[in-house]
Amino acid sequence: METRSQWGTRAGFILAAVGSAVGLGNIWRFPAEAYANGGGAFFIPYLFALLTAGIPILIMEFTLGHKYRGSAPLTFKRMNKKTEWVGWWGVAVAFVISTYYSVIIAWAISYSIFSLNLSWGSDTEGFLFNEHLNLVDAGQIGSFVPGVLIPLIIVWIVVLGVLFAGVKKGIEMANRIFIPALVIVFLIIVIRAVTLPGAMQGLNAFFSPDFSSILSPDVWVAAYGQIFFSLSIAFAIMITYSSYLPKKSDITNNAFIVGFGNSSFELLAGIGVFGVLGFMAMQANVPVDEVVAGGVGLAFVVFPQIINEFPAMNELFGFLFFASLVLAGLSSLISITETYVAGLADKFKISRGKAVLFGGGLAALISFLYATQGGLNFLDAVDYFINQFGVALLGLVEVIMIAWFLRELKGLQSHANEFSDIRLGSWWTISLTVITPIVLGFMMYQLFTRNLFQQFDTPTGNYEGYPDAFIMYSGWAVAAAALIVGIAMSFTKWKSTKQSNEESESREEKIK
Template sequence: MESEVKREEWKSTSGFILACIGSAVGVANIWRFPYIVGENGGGAFLVPFLIVVVGLGVILMMLEFSVGKYFQSSIVNSLKRIRTKLKWFGVLIASVSLVILSYYLVIIGWIGFYLSSFLVSNVLGFEDLAQTYFSLISFVVVTLIVVSIVNKGVIHGIEKFNKIAVVFLIAILIPFTIYAITLPNAMEGITYFLRPDFSSLVNPEIWTTALGQAFFSLSLGSGAMLTYGSYLGKRQFLLKPTSTIIVTNTGVSILAGIIIFSLVFSNAQSPSQGLPLVFNILPEIFSNIDYGMQIGAIFFSLLFVAGITSAIGLFQVPMASVQESFRISRRKAAFFVLVLVLMFGIPSALSYSPISLEFQEEKFLDLLDKIFGTYGITIAELVFVISVAWFMKKKRILENLNKNSRYNFPDWTIHVLKFVAPMLIILTVVSSILSENF
């Protein structure tokens, strides 16, 4: 075993905020959010999603930050220090993060496929991609890129990369939104996307999907926010950074939805095409507009960078857990996680290849996204909240949430964390499972 080294800290608050935005804002917002909205009736999904983000997102993100900051440890070691046996919940959360990362990297590889296609002005369809082994090759390449960034450490790798990438992403999304809303029939798409349907409030499946998407896009349940919070200084306040991260993240999701649905309705396409929505619609649009090759290359380069920033956060969770649990170097821990990611990711990559790997007539990647992207990450957040709210001292929780803050969370916040949040998560998940089976 190797001697333990001094734990890194973020160089600046802005670096921490941008890294967290990078982890939250990414393919989950620009790729997953529009297709999830499309599959769940547009505005019918938006109401539960925003309720979850505002009602639970702020307090749960702050809870992850505060626990990480207090223990200055990974998800596994943080829960272990609350109660020894709780480390297995930490292992569960890190494992969920690893599985999500494994198929997430495949999707980033698809983005790389379209980026290269636009760069050489030879754009192929998603069906063409599925007839090749490019998914497998690009998955390996993207994984190695993420490992190379993480290996450079928190300051010189994660923080430095996100400071450039996140600003670049947001700066390009805004003009894309302006362009999209000027297209013919764009308002039909925007209306479909933004018009609320309050009947959705009684649909348990939509609530479960909204919970999963909120946790996925905010990086809750994956342990990423706790891990990033563990690199904060003890005096760092939390409410303002948390609010900035959530507002920015939700704003990017809304902009992405406006862009995608404006493009979809402008070209008379179905808004509920599922997983390949972005990969079917956008290449077709860009191929038929002036300077489409250049615009497509810029857009997919942004999407690629956004995907990398999110993948870095997901990778850091199991890597930090392995590094601290076995007291080994960052490079050795990264290599160990790399092997596991390849083991889980290769079957997902083969889902969209000539092999077309399926399980019970469903693409292996789609199945993983359904199980882990919705249920897995939701259950992971559930066990985290229970571990902290029920086994950590009430006084310590409130002290860490309120430290160096002008606004203090009241005592009843503990009851929300102990009872309200867990019961909402349990009820929605169980109701969704029952409605699917019956």
């Protein structure tokens, strides 16, 4: 019998899954997204989306990995040989994301050092783009930026070192350190944030509900989008992690813990972020809506501005904030990289060490592109297109294929119910067969019409006004390549021993 690595404890799995879900997006995407879509009222569609898409898909992917005991490609192959390409598509998407996600962690490492003497100065935007990144025009590569390249190498040494150590001694052990440390650090940040002058102004802006907004379909789409992108679902991670669970594992309970754990951290992040934004608004004597930002701008432009204005302990707060980004990023990057490490090991029957070296090493080399003067432009375009037309589209295909075409939900429901305290019923099947496909389908319709058809309306119809050629090869081509690579990988033969062949045939007979 083929032996497969396992988590040492249930807590180890939950910490790893939460570590994967809790990432940079929780800190810099959720607060701005909630504020822009009704403030406190946003929590109504957000909670509905969590219960009808986030947790149901988590349960589905946990069950898939647990039942078929393999990486995403192997899981889909064992479920139905014709669907292996979906697993590889997810792995390819994860591979692309890992190449630039690692660079953002490298920025955070640099900024944690810059914070010790506030070396970004008063013009934080100019420092980021001109002094730190030395940004050039879109499409140009330029030379390496040492302040990005050196910490990027450190990031990959840490991540690949953890993965070399294995599931129990590497991934589980790392998350037992990273996640508690992240929670402690961020709690300190939140406590300091809410005690700042003007913090209540920011929190009022964040929580004040605009109930009229929830009548807008766009707000509901935003809620589903936030849940979808936040939980690390639909690109191979949760399938891979759950394949290391012991046979008798409470799948449904685990999914609820991970789902609500991730959302709790998002709420905590919103309180911390808007506490300091309220302080910044008071200092500048402007309304909160004039200082709200999200994404890279929030983390590396707005927050340094706020830290400059702190009445005391500027350097310590800055260090803690960027350390929290590093911790959140590393736990997520480890999980992202594990997807293709596991896929390569399963497909080609190579050792974990070789899979880490080939897969992780290639990702590290490609990531050096983003450590150049033109890296931010490439990162921005690739991130947008691989998330929108990789993760979201992949999620739609995955759910429709499993729920509608393969009609696997009944079997997965029985498998999950066999070991879980919370038994699945019609709520789960209706969510996956009706609600999630409709919402994701509408999301994809909006995205394609906005990015493809509107491109021809004006010369600057592209995302962020980037040139046509740049968007084609760094946006659309990257998203398409992930799908093409996924299909191509499904046509390559599986390397296996006679023993593992016999086990696979026996398993497929049982499934039939």
